[in-house]
Amino acid sequence: MTKISIGLSQGFLMIVTVTVGTVFFPVAGVVVPFAGASGWIAVLLAFAVALPWCAMAAYLARHGPPGNWGGAVLSWLGPVVGRIFLLYFAFVWLWLGGLLLGQTGFVFHDMAMPRTPPDVLNFALLLLVVLVDYKGLEVFVRTIEALTWLSIIGLLGFVVGVVPLTELDNLLPVIDAAPALIAHAALFCLPWAMEGVLFALFMGVFLRQRSGMGGLFSLAVGGAGVLLALMTVFTLGVLGRGVTTSYLYPTAILAQTSRPGFFLEGMELFLYPLWIVASFVKIGAAFTMVSLSLAGVWSGFRQPYRSLLLGVVFFIIATTPSHIFALVASISRVDNSFIMSFYLILPLLALWVRLRRHEE
């Protein structure tokens, strides 16, 4: 096995894909109730706010041993605090990843396969995630890279189908809500931006080139924000404010109600694969981060036991919520508490590393 090293363009693609992940489904439904037609501004605002954290993540990633996530964290924080950080990081992504797995099954079950239990779908997807973790980070990176190009084709098909149906009236006025309300809507998007930053921090350790990371992370997270803002624009433009606010996942409704022409009754043929691929990418990223964090805590936790055990835990977490609303509430709790906590942890961590380096 050759040493894992990822190029800048690969890193950029990975960060954008993971940050957008499954968020493109609920994003409009989250921001539009507060910000109205200005929902896309709220999304952009949230991702703009996260940009300084990208610089911090890049600073940290630069100052650790390359190609070893656990080793990098231990070098920043020392063996004891480093292990505590890795455990906390693993715990957050374990919980979030498990819930996202549950979300995949629930949403696909509701959208397309009402007769198939969500747990069956979750289990099938989990098998792939466990397999890719077992194969290693390099295979995961390449799989995502290949999937991203396929997703772009699907996404383009989706956009081409949706653009002609967009009504400009639904997007006006541009400033549709008070700035406080737009800021409030942006607050809900902040965890998504931080998810991107955390993944960038993780991925940065494996990047081949150490220079230019700050710009790359900012560009990737910012680019993901732009994509999500565009998705908000399309959803709102086609469905209007009333329909967008009534659904948890308005993009699914958008796909079902759009009738592009003679060949398809709806846009689901583009949307279903996108949803599965996006879920695989996001859950796979979470799984890999947990797996390598635990490997950093205890190097004796080897494959394939690590992947198999984590797979069982992910599945248990995914099956815990009994209903889609309970699941969404759980995801929100993880986002608003644990993921948001990194807005405080990362600056402290960067400051600590800087001070230590200064002393040395």
Added chain:
Amino acid sequence: MRKKVRALRKPLPVKEFAKTPTAEGCFSGHLAHDCAGLKAILASSADLRERLLTTSKGTQGAVLYFANVVNLPFVSESIVGPLQRHGGRSDMEYIAQQIVHVPEYSLESDLQKVACALSDGAVAVLLAGETCVLLVPLFAMEHRPIERAIQEDILIGPHESFCESLGSNIALLRRRIATPDFKVKELTIGRRSRTTVAILYLERIAAAKLVDEMDERLRRIDIDFALGITYLADFLEDDPRSIFPTLRSTEIPVRVMAALMEGRVAVMAEGDSSALIAPTFAPEFLQASEDYFDRPMSGTFFRLIRLVGLLLSVFLPGMWIALVAFHHGIIPTPLFDSIVAGREGVPLPTVLEIFVLILAFDLIVESSTRMPTRIGQALGIVGGIILGQAAVQAGLVSPAMVIVAALTGLSIFTQPSVTFLSPLRFLKYPVLIAGSILGVFGVVWALIYILIAVTSLRSFGYPYMYPIAPFNLRGAIDVFVRVPKFMHQKRPSILASPEEMRMDTPLPRPTRRKKP
């Protein structure tokens, strides 16, 4: 002293031969004795021939060879004749250099090695009183002439293909690559078959580590017999258990030449009309050699057709089942009504219906492949048209399903490489099963699984999915678009060729004429 010499030269009975030092590996200089030693090793070979001769000086000698594998007129004219006329010195070095008219020779004193050389098609010349044997490689067996490629027939461009003679194949390449940088490394594989294998590469263009890697992998092979280079692929591939070929097999010289020019390594063997190219990347299986002899636009169009063919051949049956059985809301109502009307009275479930049809198609293909051309064509007609028509009329399958199965079957054969057909023919079954269990979710699941399987592969240490993953813009464009040749300025960057630029031709522009 004289008695002692005589005693040494006295012929020994063959029974005693095994107890003498000669049996342990050396020639004694006693002609009958040495010939008997060789015959003892090659005892059961009825095709071993021995031609005794006497030089004009009176020295006795023998010429040994296997019938049918050496060039007999050449043996007679260039070896036996000159030896009979020779009347001077009788030391072997002198005879090899001055008397016999042969392009190459070697002197050998080891009995086992001489026996091996005879098996390889050499002629052994023994002279009384000489403790070494003159070996002349004169392997001259009839082989298939250079013909059109059987597996990869091409429409535009050179039609020559390799044959089973390694020497002719190398000559075919050397005629096209007239540079001293073209190197051939030969080694022998197979304890019994002693098959000659050649590594072909261009010095200063192929990375040294790639050549060394190929050399090392070949040297590691220790088997009884090697039937050809494609037979050895299992020993050379990074992951031979995978269904995807990580070495490209080709019988077209221009393809090997193009690969060598990019900095790759080819390997060929005596008795095999194919060459293996390393490293090989999966997206390259979409490229045909005609693409580069055709117009860029046509090449691009056919490449895209092949891409569509690839996707249809693997995913069409699975996707069809997924849409019809699980997500029929996506299908436009008139089309769905037509599908339902066609299925009226069909007793088989949709999944079984398509499974039976694509299996029948594969059976027809498999049976007609091994048949002589005329019978194969008849089989195709009977299987494809008559069976399909009869099945629809009997109400066993619906017409739409026949179209889907036929389209799937045809799509597979859009692929230019025969080695890539097997995985495609196989993959549609798992995708079909996944689609029939989990609908579109299953099909996408299968797609991701295939991607994981493909991206985890390496070909001689290089990522198999290059230039898609890891992504390389220049390479990725070339996968889908046949760009004009003047845009191929550089060799693939991943191969790390010491000489990256492969042309210095400016973009074609009309010549400006100076105004009078």
